[in-house]
């Protein structure tokens with residue numbers, strides 16, 4: 001294969017890998033932000049349940065205090081009752097006592113309701129606390145992994161960049177210029193293999209004469225449809241021609 005084409009193939013391979021790494025590096029913080037946001041929303045839900053539980057306990061204490069107040073009232077009324085001067089007074093005290101007892105009854109009902117509710121809330125809090133602990137562990141380990149992965153990616157990227165520089169210094173300027181131009185205008189793919197008489201990127205069938213000329217490998221040729229650089233690999237010498245880094249062709 002023409003040295004320029006070989007270098008362009010190598011360049012494309014490096015650029016593909018660099019693009020993958022860059023994509024991964026930029027995707028990782030997004031992923032971390034997403035799992036942290038989820039964690040925060042679970043944390044907030046737990047806090048809301050805890051606040052509801054605290055409110056529930058407060059309400060129960062209030063109703064318990066109410067009951068105590070009513071009981072004190074009743075015992076005071078009972079004391080006054082024995083000193084009632086007549087039936088009317090007696091009935092009036094009895095009426096007040098009945099009222100206090102009704103108040104006690106409704107406070108007791110509310111306490112029972114609140115106890116049922118608090119059982120549910122306590123269950124929620126317990127489950128949420130355990131789940132949150134697990135989730136926090138998971139988030140921490142994913143963050144650590146993302147950090148490691150990012151620095152490994154950045155290291156790999158800088159290796160690719162230095163390798164790219166050395167290749168760029170070897171390609172003829174005109175081919176490099178074409179490569180860069182096509183790379184930008186053709187979605188990051190500047191070079192395509194000609195396979196079975198077709199451009200493997202745009203899949204147009206190459207004219208037989210064009211294909212023969214390409215196989216002769218005397219000049220850099222461009223696909224007449226997508227304008228990408230074309231290269232041809234004789235099947236038997238694939239490994240030697242492209243090198244181990246090339247992955248677009250099944251081995």
Ligand SMILES: [Zn+2]
Nearest residue numbers: 199202223226
């Ligand atoms: Zn093409």
